Amino acid sequence: MIQVKVCGITRVEDAQAAVEAGVDAIGLNFVDGTPRALDLETARAISAAVAGRVVRVGVFQDAPVERVAELVEEVGLDVVQLHGDESPDYVGKLPFPVIKVLAAQDGVEELADRYPRIDLMLDHPSGGGSGESWDYTRARSLESRGRRVWIAGGLAADNVEDAARSALPHGVDASSRLESAPGRKDRKAVREFVALAHSVESERDRPDPRGYFGIFGGRYVPETLVPATEQLTDAYEALREDPSFWQELAAERKEYVGRPTPLYFARRISEDLGCRVYFKRDELAHTGAHKINNAIGQALIAKRMGKTRIIAETGAGQHGVATATACARYGLQCEVFMGEEDTRRQALNVFRMELLGAKVHAVTSGTRTLKDAMSEALRDWATNVLDTYYLIGSAAGPHPYPLLVRDLQAIIGQEAREQILAAEGRLPDYLYACVGGGSNAIGLFHPFFGDEGVKMIGVEAAGEGMQKGRHSAPLTAGSPGVLHGSMSYLLQDDSGQVFPAHSISAGLDYPGVGPEHSLYKDSGRAIYSAATDDEALDAFVYLSQKEGIIPAFEPSHAIAELRKRAADYGEDTLVIVNLCGRGDKDVAEARLLLEKRR
């Protein structure tokens, strides 16, 4: 839940009322000469009245370290909030939890990096105290660097919901707009503010600590895998809050992966479809697909956990190639499980993985595709848990993978959001992405979760057509069940037997899907539909010839769906399609299929 702080408390009764309203923290001001500054006696009385019931934050501005330390001791403060030009050295001298306040100006990201381990509070760009609101979404660029961010300045009941939904902060802070007179808090205003801030279910809260997205997700694994998933959960929870991990990842994304990838305006397709179409060019990331975003991130986690052997499952081979690449980069042993059918469809990727030093196991059980490869990888993990890290390639599988993979792929949407704002000055109307396990789609969608006007369309594989039953569209035509360690929509019969999936595209050929998409489907936050093999093949040719970009079969499904829906859009409708993979791996198969059509 979003933390709520009410600042500038000057009276015991206001502090008590704030506690009753459910605040998480109160702020006591020690900046001499300002209207809400407290004398020692009043501060002690307020602090004593709420001790143990809320976090007591002392607010300072360029005060000598000794004075801060003295007041923390004498008043009884839990946290110190710094509003001045206090340097990182100064912060280092304070043996208390610190929140550093920064103005939301250009360059705030670099400034924040100078205070790596503490909470940050972003205030109005002019420095705060004015009670005016500002563009709270600025907090997101810091959050995407792994920082815990509070927002402050101009907040009250009338805007806290919107601000919290769009900025998704760790906490919100308000003061002057909750007052009936300077220094006097209005009880009703405080109550409303707290209730509305707490009512915003932050995407940060999902999944819950046990890995559930509503009823979906969780950790349905055999006992032998419980310690491994728990160890990974603990490790990731710590790294998630560790800025040094995100800094290392940011450097790798820039130097090695080639991020940010461009957001490209597709002029000829826009003219043809009659709306404004942008492609997020993740096919230009190293190895030719979005899978590298996740592989690099998890390989870094594995390294930090001291694991030396990496296993992975792969469908199209893109995730296998990305994993083999990351392992080569960090000197880790790599073994990849791939359905035998997929080793045939994606022979070139098998060679790539081997060239990169990985061992590829062709899985001959079941339908010999991704589902069977994943089952085999889980079996291997259970046997070799001590030295082995299982690097799952999609936002599926047992907790914490759906969360972990989403966080690592969210860079797609974070970049796209900034890029579309820079290019068009507004957010898009539609996001399109193909959905296999769901990682590229959730990576694009998630950073727009709070932007209510942005509609999301996830496109599954309708294979030979939904009526024929040979497809890979669990969100469109499946029902909830458990597969590969989590509860999600699945292709299954009445007795829970999983159907074999089918798609032209090996990367979408999976009977399950990630749990967060299952929740988005049920809540209506995203719409899911499906494109057939034939429609995808047409789109593959279409993008090649209209824009000179040969897409992978997977995103061809998203383009196919856009072509179907674009008739309803106007010329100002703004669309972003995630071009999550390039088509090199598919040209041989496309050639055979196109020849058959002649």
Ligand SMILES: Cc1ncc(COP(=O)(O)O)c(C=O)c1O
């Ligand atoms: C290029 C490409 N796009 C999409 C996918 C589907 O996976 P996800 O739904 O996890 O993005 C794959 C899977 O291999 C892929 O290679």
